Amino acid sequence: MATKSPRAKNTAQPQSLDSKTIKASIVQHLHCTLGTDENKANNHAWWKATCAAVQEQVLEGLRKTQRAHYLNDTRAVHYFSAEFLMGRLMSNNLHNLGLFETTDQALKELGVSLTDIMEEEPDMALGNGGLGRLAACFIDSLATMDLPAVGYGLHYEHGLFRQEIKSGAQIERPDSWRDYGNPWEICRPESIQEIPLYGYVETKYGDKGRIQKEWHPGTIVKGVPWDIPVVGYGGKTVNVLRLWESQASDYFNWDVFNAGGYVDAQKENVQAETISKVLYPNDETEAGKELRLIQQYFFCACSLKDIIRRYKRAHGDNWERFADQVVIQLNDTHPAIAIPELMRILVDRAEMDWDSAWEICTQTFAYTNHTLLPEALEKWPARMFEKILPRHLEIIYEINHRFLDEVDKVWPNDNAIKSKLSIIEEGNDKMVRMGNLSVIGSFAVNGVAEIHSRLVKQNLFPEFDQLWPGKLTNVTNGITPRRWLKACNPRLSELIDSKIGQDWPVQLDKLQGLADFADDAKFQKAFMQIKHQNKVDLAADIKALTGVEVDPNAIFDVQIKRLHEYKRQHLNLLHILALYRRLLENPGYAMTPRVFLFGAKAAPGYKLAKDIIYAINKVADKINNDPRVNQKLKVVFLPNYRVSLAEKMIPAADVSEQISTAGKEASGTGNMKLALNGALTIGTLDGANIEIAEEVGDDNIYIFGLTVEEVQALKANGYNPYDYYYENKELKAILDWLETDYFTPGKPGALASLKHSLLDGGDPYLVLADFASYSDAHKALDSAYQDSKGWARKAILNTARMGKFTSDRSIQDYVDRIWKLSSCKVE
Ligand code: F55
Structure with missing residues (x-):
């Protein structure tokens, strides 16, 4: 509990x-x-x-x-993140x-x-999804809890693309959030940094045979800091989010310029300014592109210089207290290059001996892992590294060499273990594994929900866990209740205030007090009336955005998150098709009217994800214009899902779809936001769903599907999706339907890629295996909704029992167990 x-x-x-x-x-x-x-x-x-x-x-x-x-002179946490999804x-x-x-x-x-x-x-959409939004929730909590903290990231000119839907398909348009200025940010030209790139390394022999390395960069770019103030709740502490913009360095290439090469000199400028031009739109896949590595190094190098400048102002050249004053949290491996960069500064510039430098590094960094998906684990070709950051590659080799010596002491002559733990993946094209570098260079590593952290230990990094017991740990994610209840759901907030007082935004456990009213008819009525009013508002937005009319008396069933096969929007779609088919075959089919709402962006290069968006839209078109089922079923894909749209959808949701294949969703945070606003979860035993279920109790959540162990067993025994296809008549009919031109008149096969991925493609995320159980869970949910008092009770208990999932609790966990920070009151 x-x-x-x-x-x-x-x-x-x-x-x-x-x-x-x-x-x-x-x-x-x-x-x-x-x-x-x-x-x-x-x-x-x-x-x-x-x-x-x-x-x-x-x-x-x-x-x-x-x-x-x-x-x-406070110790402070520095949250390094390539993404901050701030919203408005x-x-x-x-x-x-x-x-x-x-x-x-x-x-x-x-x-x-x-x-x-x-x-x-x-919206300030400088992030892709959960990881970027987590960073935004965390800096809100840090300021609210009066903790000294700085967020460091990139000042992208273009955030995540704006999504348009044309004839059902996703079109990407540039996001230009700053075209008319950003009133919240302050430029700090006094804190500009210069960042080297490319070039070569010179080896020099100094006193007493000491080898000195000197990096002669091929170019230098300027980092211009923009500060976004981060106001804590109560308004006392105002921390800073510092985002770096790249510009061409002033003095660089004046030679070309003076020789009359004005246009060529401008070319250099264009290159430098490209660095912070645009956010890479991939979630859960590493891009492997040169510019992306440059982005990562650019913001890490700027941020480290900034931190060191501030440290030196207080402590001069004495590095002894650095790790006492500075802790750096790496939000995934995207900022992992900060580790060799700090080594370079200490060893090459401050002329520190390697061991002392390494001691400082490994007491400064901590790393958060957000994924187990193999394709999301960052790896960089060593050759690319060598070209862009030649000295860093040398340093990484040295870190690796010394680390493998340690490994040899524990597992003598075990080359298999060495090649697994090595930062370098050997092969025709050597690769630098950023995950291994992050674990080796940090004093703490955490996953983001209990099950995820367990899998990080058991499956991803088991040998590291053996080597350094206790280093791998869990900090379950959280969300800020200020944005995700107080600000986005003013009606419910006011009702809560009237029952339990006004402290809950900073003491979310107090929501427990609402449980006393879970069976109170008057409170139930007020709670459900607010839900209804929020649905009326959302229905108006839906009409304005899509032209589709939806009935606020229907169940609003919401799936909002990035589009990915593992998140299984297509499982939701198959179930919608099942309902549609049942209604066509049996017009009397008993079901509560339902509106299925989707919001999702697909990575522009992710073909199947885009196909799924197209399929949802085509099915929606058909169903919404079919008077035979219209009283019972509507499907709406809301274009351009983003933080500000989430703030409208979440307060209006009755049902929260959290249906990833067990073991694939590290945590999820939308699940927390929806439950906090009184939506009931239909979900798998995955990520934080498990902890949500523990909190709300089995009666107040709809759990279905295979467990992690069952997924593993099924795969080990050879999963064959055709077994389910031939076994389940309904499933077969639905999949076959997708191949006809029923949903795409005149274009048979336009939705066939979906069927093929689930059959011949091997159904890697076990959609077919979980279909029947998912459908049963929906039936149970539907009949529960018929009992309006029972449903109100469940919804109220969901809100009442979300105390654990405030990001203040996550931050307190980091503070106590990883960062060891003290708060600093501001008068
Ligand atoms: C962005 C860029 C790359 Cl290269 C890789 C991943 C991402 C990204 O956006 N990941 C992401 O959002 N991961 C999510 O992190 C959340 C916060 O921890 C988790 O709740 C969620 O389960 C996880 O998928």
Whole structure:
């Protein structure tokens, strides 16, 4: 049952500002910052003026926080992540400052709707999915808990692509979130860094035969920091997310320029500026592209220089306290290049001996693993490495050499183990394994849910676990309740406030208090009315976005996440087809009206994922226009799924689809957001679903499908999807249906790739094996919904029992077990 979650100490004290003062500030900014006035201003101008007014408060907090951290010379965590999926900032900042109601009032008096102007803000979509959003939730918790922390990442000009759906297919369009400026960010030219790339390494012989290595870079790029203030709930601590933009270095290539090669000199600029141009849109696959490695090195090198500059300001050239003051958390292996970079700085630049340098490194870094999928484990061709970062490759070889000597002491002459644990994968094309480097260079390694961490130990890194017992551990993910309940579901938040007080956003365990009302008819009614109202709102959005009309009285069944075979959106689709078929064959088929909602982006190069999106859309078209089933079934694919759309869908969901093949979803975090907002999970025993089930209890969740052990056994015994195809008549009919032109008139076979991947493709994610059990779980869920009181009770208990999944608890786990940080109060 519920574990105790930590106290985030702040509660949102409304600040002293009244609506008159805010109003004056907004108007002042409208005039003096935007150069317009109350009569001419459109929503965009009002939004910008309001941001500017809010930012004044934010910056006050930022200044005080930085002063407090400096004066206390605090140990700080540095969260290195190639992705921060921040979404919009206005609502969150207002809530965290305690200024939401006052600002709402101020704008009302000006004849402006806060809700409307918030829609003007583009999402900061500098991430792909769960990993990037986790980083965003974590920095929210860090600030809320008054912990000294800096987020470090890349200032992509273009975030994750905008998805359009044309005739059912995904089209990618560039995301231009900064085209009209970003009112929250501050450029810090005083902290620009210069980053070397390419070139060669010179070996020199110094005093007493000491070998000195000197890297002569082939080019230098400039890193320009942009700071996004991160406001903690209560508004006291304001930390910083520092994102690096690449620019051409000023002095570099002046020779070419002076020789009259203006255009060529500009070419260099274009190259340098490409580094932070665009976020790679792949989740769960490593791209293996040169530019991606450069991106990784660029932001890590900038960030390390920044950290070292700050450290030296307090401690001069004495490195002894570095690891006491600095802890660096690597969000997956994407920033793992920071490990050899710190070694290079210590050994080559600070002239430290190897062992002392290695001691500092391995006390500074900790690494979070987010995946077991083999195709997602980053590997770089050694030859590419050598070209871009020649000195780093040498350092990696040296780290590896010394490490393999240690391995030999434990497993003498065991070449199989050595080749498995080596940072270098031997072969025609040698590869650098970033996962192994991360484990070897860190003092702690964590998975992101209990089952995932167990599999990391048992399957991914068993020998490392033997070599260093205790180094591999678990920190179950969490989500910030400020964004994922307080801000996105104001109706429910108000109801909760009225029952259990206002501390729950920082003490999420308090939601347990709602369990007392789970059977209270009045509370049930209020809870379900809020759900209904949220569904009415979402139905209006759906109509506006897609033209499809949905009935808020139907069950809203939601699957929102990146599109991937292992997440099995196609299992959901096959079940929808089963329902459709049952309704056609038997118009009296008993089922509660259901609206299936999808939101998902596919990696642009992932053919089958795009085929699945196409299939969902084609099936949706057919069903939504078939009057025979329309009273019972609708299917909607909402285009361009992103944080701000999630904030609208989650409060309106009755059912949460968490149906990955057991063992494949490291944790999931959407599962937590949906349950927190009173949706019931239909899910497999995978990732954090298992821990959610433990919290909510078996009566309040619909678990189905094979377990990890059963998956392993089935695969070991030779899984044959045809067995299920021939065995299950319904399944066969559905799969055969996909080959006809029923859903794609005039284009038979347009959806056939799906069937083939599940049959001749071997069904790698066991969709067919889990189909029957999934269908049964849906039947159980459907009949449970018929009992409206019973359902209300289950929904309330889901919300009441999500305390464990606040990201404050995750952060407290990191603090206690990995980071050993102390909080620092800001007055
Ligand atoms: C992005 C880029 C690359 Cl190269 C590889 C993976 C990703 C990515 O976005 N991964 C990701 O989102 N992983 C997810 O992390 C979440 C947070 O830990 C987990 O909840 C989720 O299970 C996992 O898939």
